[in-house]
Amino acid sequence: MRTWQARQELVEYGRRLWLRGFVAANDGNLSVRLDGERVLTTPTGVSKGFMAPDDLLVTDLGGARVEGRGRPSSELPMHLEIYRGRPDVRAVVHAHPPVATAFAVAGIPLDQCLLPEMVVSLGAIPIAPYGTPSTEEIPASIRPFVPRCDAVLLANHGAVTWADSLPGAFHRMETLEHTATITHHALALGHPRSLPAAEVEKLQRLRERYGLTGRVLPCQAAGACPALERPEADEAALVERVTRAVLEALRTRG
Ligand SMILES: [Zn+2]
Numbered sequence: 001m002r003t004w005q006a007r008q009e010l011v012e013y014g015r016r017l018w019l020r021g022f023v024a025a026n027d028g029n030l031s032v033r034l035d036g037e038r039v040l041t042t043p044t045g046v047s048k049g050f051m052a053p054d055d056l057l058v059t060d061l062g063g064a065r066v067e068g069r070g071r072p073s074s075e076l077p078m079h080l081e082i083y084r085g086r087p088d089v090r091a092v093v094h095a096h097p098p099v100a101t102a103f104a105v106a107g108i109p110l111d112q113c114l115l116p117e118m119v120v121s122l123g124a125i126p127i128a129p130y131g132t133p134s135t136e137e138i139p140a141s142i143r144p145f146v147p148r149c150d151a152v153l154l155a156n157h158g159a160v161t162w163a164d165s166l167p168g169a170f171h172r173m174e175t176l177e178h179t180a181t182i183t184h185h186a187l188a189l190g191h192p193r194s195l196p197a198a199e200v201e202k203l204q205r206l207r208e209r210y211g212l213t214g215r216v217l218p219c220q221a222a223g224a225c226p227a228l229e230r231p232e233a234d235e236a237a238l239v240e241r242v243t244r245a246v247l248e249a250l251r252t253r254g
Helices: 003-019 076-085 098-106 116-122 137-142 166-189 197-209 235-253
Strands: 029-033 038-041 057-060 065-067 091-095 151-154 158-163
Touching: 003 029, 003 038, 003 091, 003 166, 029 076, 029 166, 038 076, 076 091, 076 137, 076 158, 091 166, 098 151, 098 158, 098 166, 116 166, 116 197, 137 151, 151 166, 158 166
Parallel strands: none
Antiparallel strands: 029 038, 029 091, 038 057, 057 065, 091 158, 151 158
């Protein structure tokens, strides 16, 4: 993709991120891999809703600026960690979508098979341990997840998604927040009902048949969750985890 085209696309998706309420003030950052050595990224201290193509910077894969004014986002090392670990990735989006971030704050991963798109396109979303923003702790916290999936919640912080294109990474963030919203509503209504294991297997076969390229962690339908290696596999366990988290929050609030 030509650099000017990439600049325009990045500005447009920054605007969409802000319009969707996935970032507040100067939160969030986006990047696109231009070629084997260069990354186009957002500057620090700028609202993603009001960027111009010339505001963006080009850096090398070590984070050194090679084009543009100002400083790149302080979370650029997180983006570079993903590019180094995944040669197939062309774009990274980091935001603080409120409902998904609430799950990241509550310590509840989005790992139940509640909706077909969770099995087919998004997969289970793990939570990377908390790291101080803008330090090397964040790249280190996501490192184990980068080869295995295309979206991660950041504990007490937000979410990051990546894909082979900027629209792909943005759509993954949108699906993530939509899934979190539906999961939250379902929890408020009572016991969310997971898809049966046989239906999950059918959806996984569809994924293979359509040759979907994203990397997804299996969600927790009975018998369909070897990658996460967690024993609890049904909605009762999810409800128990949520209840525990709420009680713990109430207790610590005094
Ligand atoms: Zn952030």
